[in-house]
Structure formats: structure tokens, C-alpha cells
Amino acid sequence: QKEVEQNSGPLSVPEGAIASLNCTYSDRGSQSFFWYRQYSGKSPELIMFIYSNGDKEDGRFTAQLNKASQYVSLLIRDSQPSDSATYLCAVRNDMRFGAGTRLTVKP
Amino acid sequence: DAGVTQSPTHLIKTRGQHVTLRCSPISGHKSVSWYQQVLGQGPQFIFQYYEKEERGRGNFPDRFSARQFPNYSSELNVNALLLGDSALYLCASSPGDLPGEQYFGPGTRLTVT
Numbered sequence: 001q002k003e004v005e006q007n008s009g010p011l012s013v014p015e016g017a018i019a020s021l022n023c024t025y026s027d028r029g030s031q032s033f034f035w036y037r038q039y040s041g042k043s044p045e046l047i048m049f050i051y052s053n054g055d056k057e058d059g060r061f062t063a064q065l066n067k068a069s070q071y072v073s074l075l076i077r078d079s080q081p082s083d084s085a086t087y088l089c090a091v092r093n094d095m096r097f098g099a100g101t102r103l104t105v106k107p
Numbered sequence: 108d109a110g111v112t113q114s115p116t117h118l119i120k121t122r123g124q125h126v127t128l129r130c131s132p133i134s135g136h137k138s139v140s141w142y143q144q145v146l147g148q149g150p151q152f153i154f155q156y157y158e159k160e161e162r163g164r165g166n167f168p169d170r171f172s173a174r175q176f177p178n179y180s181s182e183l184n185v186n187a188l189l190l191g192d193s194a195l196y197l198c199a200s201s202p203g204d205l206p207g208e209q210y211f212g213p214g215t216r217l218t219v220t
Contacts, residue, residue, distance in 0.1 A: 004149075042213070043195075043212060043214045044150065044211050046208065046210060046211075088149050088150070094163070095140065096152065097142075097149030097151070097152075098149050099147070099148050099149050100149050
């Protein structure tokens with residue numbers, strides 16, 4: 001059974017801090033990884049995708065991929081209350097999503 | 108540019124009935140995927156269509172079917188509805204046949220009573 005695992009949280013960080021969200025996957029053949037943000041009652045919104053080992057930065061967001069250890073993470077720098085949402089990790093091969101991590105950023 | 112659109116927004120059906128959900132992708136996108144999301148879980152993949160052909164199917168019963176039209180819009184059909192089919196149904200489009208970089212529509216909230 002191919003799995004994508006995320007800590008359900010909630011993860012709470014103060015405003016301005018770095019939020020670190022982690023995701024592990026079981027299918028070693030997975031090639032592409034995606035992070036989505038989902039506000040309560042809304043549909044998922046694509047934040048970042050990463051295909052290669054290492055870091056990929058986009059504004060306040062950094063995705064990190066380690067295929068040998070089978071994990072992908074998302075760092076959010078200078079967290080804002082507007083970042084409070086559920087963050088979903090997805091693996092392309094069979095478009096399997098994790099259950100999501102709920103992030104709360106406290107002012 | 109308009110994003111992915113879905114209709115209807117909300118729907119209430121009775122057990123045993125049939126439902127059809129509709130999706131229009133972003134202009135220029137040829138791939139449409141359907142997902143089911145229940146509260147507290149991530150989206151579960153149902154189908155992917157590209158150029159009117161089924162490219163992927165998730166672990167859902169045969170009561171679920173879909174199709175894609177020449178204008179790349181899509182329908183998801185569910186027969187013999189069960190209470191457990193109550194969920195948010197999401198449609199996502201992507202430009203190519205690989206579904207990863209997907210953009211989701213607002214979803215259809217289906218309630219089965």
C-alpha cells in the first residue's frame with residue numbers, strides 16, 4: 001500500500017517564526033512532489049512543486065526533497081496569520097495526497 | 108483568465124439516486140482529474156482524463172464513472188448513491204497529460220441523505 005504521511009497537527013507557531021511541515025512517502029519510485037494550501041471550506045491551491053533533490057525557494061516558501069530518505073518538507077519563513085490553513089503534500093505517480101497538516105499562526 | 112469551474116456548488120441527493128457533476132478546465136488545459144475529499148482527509152484520486160481518454164483510475168467502485176468532452180470539459184457520474192458518498196468533489200485541470208501541476212476548482216459539496 002503506497003502511503004503519503006503527514007503529521008495532522010495542529011502545528012502552532014507565532015507570527016514571524018518559521019513553520020516546518022513534513023511529509024514522508026513509501027513509493028521509492030516517486031518522481032514529483034507537490035505542496036497545496038487549503039483554507040477551511042475552500043479547495044486546494046498549488047503552492048510549490050519539486051522534482052529534484054535539494055531545496056527550491058519561492059518567496060517565503062522553501063520546499064526540500066530528500067529521495068534517499070523519502071521525505072519532502074515545506075518551510076514557511078516569516079509566518080503570517082494568513083498562512084493559517086491545512087497544507088497538503090501530494091505525490092504525482094498516482095496523485096496520492098497526505099491527510100494534511102493544520103497550521104495555525106498566532107499574532 | 109477564468110479558473111476551473113464546477114457545477115453545481117451544492118447538491119443534496121437521496122440514497123440510491125444518481126448524480127452528475129460537471130467541470131470546465133482552465134482554457135488551454137487538456138487534462139481533468141476528479142477527487143473526493145471527506146472532512147479531515149486529503150483528496151482521494153478518482154479519475155484522470157486527457158484528450159478524452161481515461162489515463163488513470165483510483166480505487167473507487169464501478170458506480171463511479173466519468174467522461175471528457177471534445178471541449179475538454181468533464182462529467183463525473185455516481186450511481187446508486189450511498190451515505191458514504193457524501194463529500195466534497197473536486198475537479199482539477201492541468202495543461203499536459205501528467206497530472207501533477209494541477210489547479211483545483213471550488214468543488215461540489217454532495218450530501219446524500
